[in-house]
Amino acid sequence: MADLRFDGRVALVTGAGGSIGRAHAMLLASRGAKIVVNDYNTSVSGEAGKSQDNPGERVAKELRALGTEAVVNTDSVAEPAGAQRMVDQAFDEFGRLDIIINNAGIAVCDYIHEEPGPKYERNLNILLEGPMYVVRAAWERMKAQKFGRILNTSSASIFGFNQPDGNWWGAYVLAKSAITAYTRQLGGYGEQFGIKANAILPLAYSRMNWNLLKGTPEGDFLEKYATPESVAAASGYLLHEECPVSGASFSVSGGRIARVVYAEPLGYHSHNLTPELVKQNWATAMGEVGADYKMCDFYEIPNLLEESMLMLKAGVGKT
Numbered sequence: 001m002a003d004l005r006f007d008g009r010v011a012l013v014t015g016a017g018g019s020i021g022r023a024h025a026m027l028l029a030s031r032g033a034k035i036v037v038n039d040y041n042t043s044v045s046g047e048a049g050k051s052q053d054n055p056g057e058r059v060a061k062e063l064r065a066l067g068t069e070a071v072v073n074t075d076s077v078a079e080p081a082g083a084q085r086m087v088d089q090a091f092d093e094f095g096r097l098d099i100i101i102n103n104a105g106i107a108v109c110d111y112i113h114e115e116p117g118p119k120y121e122r123n124l125n126i127l128l129e130g131p132m133y134v135v136r137a138a139w140e141r142m143k144a145q146k147f148g149r150i151l152n153t154s155s156a157s158i159f160g161f162n163q164p165d166g167n168w169w170g171a172y173v174l175a176k177s178a179i180t181a182y183t184r185q186l187g188g189y190g191e192q193f194g195i196k197a198n199a200i201l202p203l204a205y206s207r208m209n210w211n212l213l214k215g216t217p218e219g220d221f222l223e224k225y226a227t228p229e230s231v232a233a234a235s236g237y238l239l240h241e242e243c244p245v246s247g248a249s250f251s252v253s254g255g256r257i258a259r260v261v262y263a264e265p266l267g268y269h270s271h272n273l274t275p276e277l278v279k280q281n282w283a284t285a286m287g288e289v290g291a292d293y294k295m296c297d298f299y300e301i302p303n304l305l306e307e308s309m310l311m312l313k314a315g316v317g318k319t
């Protein structure tokens with residue numbers, strides 16, 4: 001099979017100073033892309049100026065040593081003017097922007113009794129609004145060039161998160177759930193303009209989680225198999241011009257990629273539904289009984305129309 005190349009393509013990778021972001025940048029560069037390496041140089045919990053040298057500079061040096069054209073941007077994605085500058089930099093330096101990888105992230109724990117509060121706002125600002133600012137800054141020009149690939153970074157925490165430290169982490173999960181919904185909407189809308197957006201739910205042994213996982217069996221397993229490079233390898237196809245989907249989400253880690261589906265069973269329907277009927281038919285509503293209603297008969301809901309079709313099939317509207 002021919003290599004999937006990115007020659008002539010320009011990619012902006014946010015939070016590319018280390019771990020997963022660096023791996024995305026290296027993979028695209030190794031296949032011909034020019035890279036804008038963004039990093040705001042934060043601690044895991046988002047304080048800026050964590051180290052004296054911006055780690056983006058180191059990654060750009062690595063890329064240039066491999067013969068890649070790479071420039072550094074040190075703005076925060078969470079500030080509209082910063083997002084604008086990193087996008088402008090791609091157009092100014094390289095004349096176009098084909099790929100946005102919204103990877104920059106923090107992990108800061110907040111508590112129910114503090115929400116919404118400053119930590120909630122930090123999570124939402126960096127993990128949700130940041131990607132929105134970056135996309136917003138590029139949108140009209142991507143539309144004009146009739147091509148764009150956007151990869152947003154969600155998290156498996158959206159399935160229901162039980163942190164190893166036993167804490168709440170609510171705002172992180174809210175932001176990651178919202179970015180998945182945003183991607184779905186963006187992906188559906190953008191396709192008409194040649195712009196595809198998808199999301200990944202990565203798992204990698206990285207700076208973000210090694211404090212939480214170090215020395216645990218899960219940590220040992222992830223350190224061995226769940227490398228940032230394995231996340232980048234799985235994501236590459238989603239960034240390519242041949243990418244066949246838009247608005248989808250994928251679990252990616254350790255050499256595995258799997259579509260995350262939005263699904264529901266056919267469910268129970270009655271023209272005269274009452275709370276008692278719901279109680280009586282609970283197992284059907286849950287997708288747990290009946291030849292047509294088993295868990296394996298969950299129906300993927302790619303869009304609103306499919307949801308209506310499922311309602312029809314379940315009997316809604318039939319007299």
Ligand SMILES: NC(=O)c1ccc[n+]([C@@H]2O[C@H](COP(=O)([O-])OP(=O)(O)OC[C@H]3O[C@@H](n4cnc5c(N)ncnc54)[C@H](O)[C@@H]3O)[C@@H](O)[C@H]2O)c1
Pocket residue numbers: 014015016017018019020021038039040041042043044046055075076077078102103104105106126130153154155156201202203204205206207208209
């Ligand atoms: N590591 C995992 O297992 C895992 C799991 C689920 C989701 N994620 C997500 O993957 C992404 C990358 O995580 P990682 O594990 O590589 O973490 P990391 O902490 O190693 O890297 C994050 C990078 O983002 C940068 N950054 C933070 N705030 C920024 C801002 N406002 N503007 C620009 N750059 C900023 C940091 O300086 C850092 O270099 C994050 O969005 C994270 O939430 C990671």
